[in-house]
Amino acid sequence: MLAVLLASFAMAISIHADEAGNASKELEKYRDMINDPMANPGYLSVDRGEELWRTSRGGKAVSLETCDLGKGPGVLEGAFAELPRYFSDANKVMDLEQRLLWCMTTIQSLNINEVLARKFGAPGKSSDMEDLVAYIANKSSGMSFHLPLTNDQERQAFAIGQELFFRRSSLLDFSCATCHSEDGKRIRLQELPNLSKTGEDTQRSMGSWPTYRVSQSQTRTMQNRLWDCYRQMRMPPPEYGSDGITALITYLTKQAEGGVINVPSIKR
């Protein structure tokens, strides 16, 4: 029922988006709804994620509470705003999802195959990853993305991500840039953010993931969003948590530098 209501509301937003009179009012209502845990089902993921963060699991029967997401063991506030980043213990640049898998493996000795089998939730099958990301990213809500890219690996990840963004391939010669390198364009009626440059478009896009997707009745993360983009680009499904996806997320997040995070958001 809630999902149906949200679906019609999301539709109403897109229909009214062009009408200047209603648009700002609708957007304001929408912003209020995002931040209202009673109206945004994404907060169910936040709650489940908090539980998962504190639950002892895996061969070592410990929680994730000592996991270092970049700001010290167990520090969640502001961690998401500075990811992806380089981790010296793993000697690589990791996004939040890659880092969580690393913590599950090294701290908990958790069998991540079972977690990965549920990497994208479906009706009756919740995803630990989506729940944990919703919980942790929410701890950066109201903060701004800040990726200083201070070391070579981070800079290299950015450069690789940028190259991937423009890399045309497969049956239709698509790259990310095919849809996301011009201002004010759309596919059918769907507006497309220009992610090829820094600024509001990229800030708004990146600052609204993870999101509760009404059409899928699931909370989705950036890994899922890029997986879906590659689907539309006629590529095979990319490996979840691979270094290339992290590089692309590094590029996109750096393009959104300074953008305010407000998550989990709600999208169609």
Added chain:
Amino acid sequence: MSLRSNVKGMSAAVRAALVVMASPFGVSGSLLLAQADAGPAAAPPPPSHAEMDKVVHGMWPKVEPGWESRLVQDQTQAVCSRYRNNPPADEANAISEREAATVQRPTDGNVLGNWKEGEKIASNGRGGQFSDPPDTANGGNCYACHQLAKSELAYGTLGPSLANYGKDRDYSPDLAKAAFAKIYNPHAAVACSNMPRFGSQEFLTEQQIKDVVAFLFDRESPVNK
């Protein structure tokens, strides 16, 4: 020989300029170019082809049989990616020449199919995705990027409006043939076009392309109403 090295030098400069333009590291273009000779600059050089191959294989370590070629760029894809779809003149000419050679026109010279079928193809965005069943018919998805029939309001704007396409061209048979070639392979006319090479990549059949051309050029088509 001197011409060739000039062109080469220009290409490198264009490439460096592109990197600088999109650089988040806040270094000015001339500074970065100066530093490139002196040693490591703030921004790393663009990843090499070999590095990108490694990254791509890490992103797709195992793929379904028959999908392997999707990971590998052909020459046109590689050059257009490198120049961010804005190739220097010599590269653009090479692309257009190479791609024009792949266009196979109907042997009987007739490029006009059934506009009603063409309309369906223009609306269909399925085919070739890992979520599509293998026997899914491919669509052209023209409406994703172009306005066509004015009655269809859900059109995209990545490409130009094609409303009244045939009418505005006086239903010229020659221009219908040009449209067939453009759908078959747009790079012959515009190197590094964003539009797919529907014919050369065998995404649409010859008949499907003829149907889409009819959708553009038939007097009865809603595109021209």
